[in-house]
Amino acid sequence: PQALQPEIAATPEFTFKVAARDGAARTGAISMPRGVIRTPAFMPVGTAATVKGMYPEQVRALGADVVLGNTYHLMLRPGAERVAKLGGLHKFMNWPHPILTDSGGFQVMSLANLRKLTEEGVTFRSHIDGSKHVLTPERSVEIQNLLGSDIVMQLDECVALPCEEKVAEKAMRLSLRWAERCKTAFGDHPGRALFGIVQGGDVPHLRVESARELAAMDLKGYAVGGLAVGEPQDVMLAMIETVEPHLPQEKPRYLMGVGTPDDIVKSVARGIDMFDCVMPTRAGRHGQIFTRFGRMNLKNAKHAEDPRPIDEQSSCPAANSWSRAYLHHLVKAEEMLGKMLLTWVNLAYYQDLMAGLRSAIAAGRLDDFIAETREGWERGEP
Ligand SMILES: Nc1nc2c(CCc3ccccc3)c3nc[nH]c3cc2c(=O)[nH]1
Numbered sequence: 001p002q003a004l005q006p007e008i009a010a011t012p013e014f015t016f017k018v019a020a021r022d023g024a025a026r027t028g029a030i031s032m033p034r035g036v037i038r039t040p041a042f043m044p045v046g047t048a049a050t051v052k053g054m055y056p057e058q059v060r061a062l063g064a065d066v067v068l069g070n071t072y073h074l075m076l077r078p079g080a081e082r083v084a085k086l087g088g089l090h091k092f093m094n095w096p097h098p099i100l101t102d103s104g105g106f107q108v109m110s111l112a113n114l115r116k117l118t119e120e121g122v123t124f125r126s127h128i129d130g131s132k133h134v135l136t137p138e139r140s141v142e143i144q145n146l147l148g149s150d151i152v153m154q155l156d157e158c159v160a161l162p163c164e165e166k167v168a169e170k171a172m173r174l175s176l177r178w179a180e181r182c183k184t185a186f187g188d189h190p191g192r193a194l195f196g197i198v199q200g201g202d203v204p205h206l207r208v209e210s211a212r213e214l215a216a217m218d219l220k221g222y223a224v225g226g227l228a229v230g231e232p233q234d235v236m237l238a239m240i241e242t243v244e245p246h247l248p249q250e251k252p253r254y255l256m257g258v259g260t261p262d263d264i265v266k267s268v269a270r271g272i273d274m275f276d277c278v279m280p281t282r283a284g285r286h287g288q289i290f291t292r293f294g295r296m297n298l299k300n301a302k303h304a305e306d307p308r309p310i311d312e313q314s315s316c317p318a319a320n321s322w323s324r325a326y327l328h329h330l331v332k333a334e335e336m337l338g339k340m341l342l343t344w345v346n347l348a349y350y351q352d353l354m355a356g357l358r359s360a361i362a363a364g365r366l367d368d369f370i371a372e373t374r375e376g377w378e379r380g381e382p
Pocket of ligand 1: 100103272
């Protein structure tokens with residue numbers, strides 16, 4: 001059964017209501033003018049104003065309430081002012097529901113060239129055409145406003161793990177100063193939200209300081225950043241446990257860049273409400289899928305003559321209407337349709353997993369649901 005429909009519908013003010021708890025896990029809904037985000041939520045990544053290989057209505061039909069956009073990519077191409085001139089990102093990409101945009105700093109550090117980071121912000125050259133750009137907290141907020149983002153992320157500095165304590169400390173303190181500048185630049189928009197991002201590397205006392213300082217800024221939501229950067233899962237989970245008690249109970253928590261289905265169920269159990277990851281879309285384009293039976297790589301020759309669909313009990317046509325043999329063929333031939341169908345399979349599985357988590361928390365049976373889900377992954381193929 002679907003989780004209780006949140007008693008709140010779209011509202012002029014950004015509000016978050018927790019409908020039920022199960023241990024540290026919560027289920028509820030964020031409501032804002034463009035609609036409701038049921039939590040725990042998985043947010044498909046739409047980096048260049050498209051969820052790669054999917055039509056917007058298809059993404060919506062799978063149960064996604066919000067998609068992610070990216071300041072870094074969109075400021076370089078087509079440009080924030082151009083998107084604003086064309087009516088904003090929702091109109092531009094035909095996604096009338098909530099959009100969350102990242103602030104760009106993380107992508108600059110991983111994609112741009114000749115980056116220079118100072119107190120003021122970060123200057124860099126575009127990885128597309130080498131043009132020079134500047135991102136300051138103020139400019140990042142301005143870009144996200146021009147895009148029309150419903151949930152704006154602060155500009156922050158994410159350090160790679162493992163890290164030296166003083167490197168993590170410097171980046172965490174800079175991110176706090178940038179959070180203040182973003183808060184000032186964002187101003188007051190009742191229907192939209194600015195989220196702070198907790199940093200601090202893998203150093204517990206830095207994580208606690210970051211969470212407490214951000215909580216004092218009374219922002220509308222809090223992301224846990226600086227994770228999903230290659231650290232072992234137990235380090236990621238330990239940082240969530242360290243930070244969670246210091247974040248306001250009544251505000252949403254967003255774990256950036258996470259993750260596999262296993263990462264997600266374990267993080268939901270520790271109090272995370274929102275997730276994003278390129279995994280389901282990127283893996284799908286490479287023939288790797290996530291199912292109730294665990295992961296499958298459709299490139300593998302064992303699928304070459306398998307007439308069965310991926311999962312006849314799945315509500316997703318891509319999982320119940322084509323044979324594994326055909327999908328194997330499409331992947332080997334690197335056909336567009338293969339990338340599209342397997343992206344569809346993965347996003348459908350992620351949304352079904354989130355719906356299952358929401359229902360389980362509402363029914364007070366999260367532990368059972370997680371145990372059953374993990375058994376399915378371990379048991380593998382029927
Ligand atoms: N601003 C920021 N973003 C991060 C992302 C990108 C998430 C994103 C949001 C919206 C669109 C695309 C990507 C991370 N991805 C993995 N780990 C991550 C950590 C951080 C982080 O510490 N700060």
